Amino acid sequence: MKKPWILALFVLLAFSLSACGxxxxxxxxxxxxxxxxFWHMSPVGGDSYSGMRRIIREFNxxxxxxxxRGTGINFWDYWDRINVAIAARNAPDIGFHTLDNVIxxxxxxxxxxxxxxxxxxxxxxxxxxxxxxxxxxxxxxxxYNEQLYALPFTATTRVLYYNLDAxxxxxxxxxxxxxxxxxxxDVAKQLDKVSGTSIERIGFDPTYGQGTYHGFLWQNGLDFxxxxxxxxxxTQAHVDVLEWMINFNTGDGGFTRSQLNTFGEGNQMLxxxxxxxxxxxxxxxxxxxxxxxxxxxxxINFGVAPIPVPDEDGIRINWGSGFSIEMYNxxxxxxxxxxxxxxxxxxxxxxxxxxxxxxxxxxGHYRAMETFVAGNPVLEALLEEVQFAVDKVYVPYAPNxxxxxxxxxxxxxxxxxxxxxxxxxxxRANYLQKQENWEAAN
Numbered sequence: 001m002k003k004p005w006i007l008a009l010f011v012l013l014a015f016s017l018s019a020c021g022x023x024x025x026x027x028x029x030x031x032x033x034x035x036x037x038f039w040h041m042s043p044v045g046g047d048s049y050s051g052m053r054r055i056i057r058e059f060n061x062x063x064x065x066x067x068x069r070g071t072g073i074n075f076w077d078y079w080d081r082i083n084v085a086i087a088a089r090n091a092p093d094i095g096f097h098t099l100d101n102v103i104x105x106x107x108x109x110x111x112x113x114x115x116x117x118x119x120x121x122x123x124x125x126x127x128x129x130x131x132x133x134x135x136x137x138x139x140x141x142x143x144y145n146e147q148l149y150a151l152p153f154t155a156t157t158r159v160l161y162y163n164l165d166a167x168x169x170x171x172x173x174x175x176x177x178x179x180x181x182x183x184x185x186d187v188a189k190q191l192d193k194v195s196g197t198s199i200e201r202i203g204f205d206p207t208y209g210q211g212t213y214h215g216f217l218w219q220n221g222l223d224f225x226x227x228x229x230x231x232x233x234x235t236q237a238h239v240d241v242l243e244w245m246i247n248f249n250t251g252d253g254g255f256t257r258s259q260l261n262t263f264g265e266g267n268q269m270l271x272x273x274x275x276x277x278x279x280x281x282x283x284x285x286x287x288x289x290x291x292x293x294x295x296x297x298x299x300i301n302f303g304v305a306p307i308p309v310p311d312e313d314g315i316r317i318n319w320g321s322g323f324s325i326e327m328y329n330x331x332x333x334x335x336x337x338x339x340x341x342x343x344x345x346x347x348x349x350x351x352x353x354x355x356x357x358x359x360x361x362x363x364g365h366y367r368a369m370e371t372f373v374a375g376n377p378v379l380e381a382l383l384e385e386v387q388f389a390v391d392k393v394y395v396p397y398a399p400n401x402x403x404x405x406x407x408x409x410x411x412x413x414x415x416x417x418x419x420x421x422x423x424x425x426x427x428r429a430n431y432l433q434k435q436e437n438w439e440a441a442n
């Protein structure tokens with residue numbers, strides 16, 4: 001008989017492995033089949049695991065040449081795993097990555113050339129991937145030297161979520177959903193709700209959710225970088241946008257910074273999205289928030305709309321940030337053939353609808369998604385905004401320009417440790433230094 005502590009150790013180990021999502025499908029490979037590996041983000045125990053496993057199994061059962069072994073890894077672990085595997089030339093045959101930096105892996109010869117594979121299919125009279133079904137802008141991000149090295153797997157978009165129950169409280173209707181920055185402010189102030197000196201609900205805050213400085217710059221025809229990838233951040237208009245974000249709820253006798261900080265800390269303690277908690281009446285978020293609220297049975301009556309734009313010459317645009325699907329260069333012709341067959345299966349019209357249903361994602365195949373969202377007003381509105389979604393440009397000397405490189409300056413501005421003008425000047429100097437260092441080394 002095993003000692004109790006040994007049994008406990010086995011249980012703990014099994015739980016740990018499951019939590020990391022590192023169990024892979026364990027079917028035996030039928031004799032004579034070519035086996036390939038597929039890493040995805042549907043780990044054991046996850047809501048989408050059984051659906052993803054079924055999709056893989058259906059491919060395996062549809063033919064007798066290839067066998068796909070899927071491995072589900074949770075979202076937070078996935079990126080370290082895949083990046084280490086690519087660097088060590090030990091990547092799976094096929095997996096997900098981020099669409100905005102496909103160029104980096106293509107330059108390093110880590111990916112197969114999709115354009116060549118499509119051309120070979122056409123020359124041989126074989127069915128292949130219909131690129132017309134995908135949005136051109138997304139395909140552009142998957143290209144390097146005018147050749148495709150990946151395909152857009154998901155079609156993430158950002159929109160304005162609005163709480164119609166909160167609207168009704170103050171006599172507003174869906175006709176009052178704001179379309180411009182001035183309308184956004186006017187409506188938001190009507191939706192603010194306080195009790196004494198405590199904030200109970202904020203109408204809107206540009207710094208909440210997926211509101212980003214670069215996204216608001218794009219709406220103004222501005223950016224961090226010009227077409228030559230030289231840093232900008234050099235105009236008063238850049239400063240004005242950041243000031244608008246920071247002062248939205250503090251200007252003109254609004255809330256104090258202390259009130260906003262206390263309110264924000266309360267949101268963090270709840271551990272759920274503040275819109276889903278009813279504490280923010282309007283918020284910029286991705287299509288993923290719809291799925292989150294659906295899974296958790298939210299009873300909020302809500303809708304989605306395009307993000308309001310600046311009053312003068314505002315541009316309808318949002319940050320896409322989708323996933324790519326990539327075939328990693330293993331220099332094995334047999335596995336390449338098998339991987340390409342599976343790639344075509346994953347990007348097929350019917351499979352894309354199935355994947356959307358399983359994962360709750362808007363997929364890259366736009367025609368398939370038109371079918372998938374039909375009859376659902378929220379999903380239809382989300383898909384409409386995909387046409388106005390763009391990803392962030394890849395900058396070789398500052399690949400994390402929008403995240404770690406910018407975050408410390410952004411935090412300084414939000415905390416009012418420095419003025420918007422000061423942090424933008426400091427950020428610009430940092431990017432210029434990064435560019436100088438990179439050019440010297442390359």
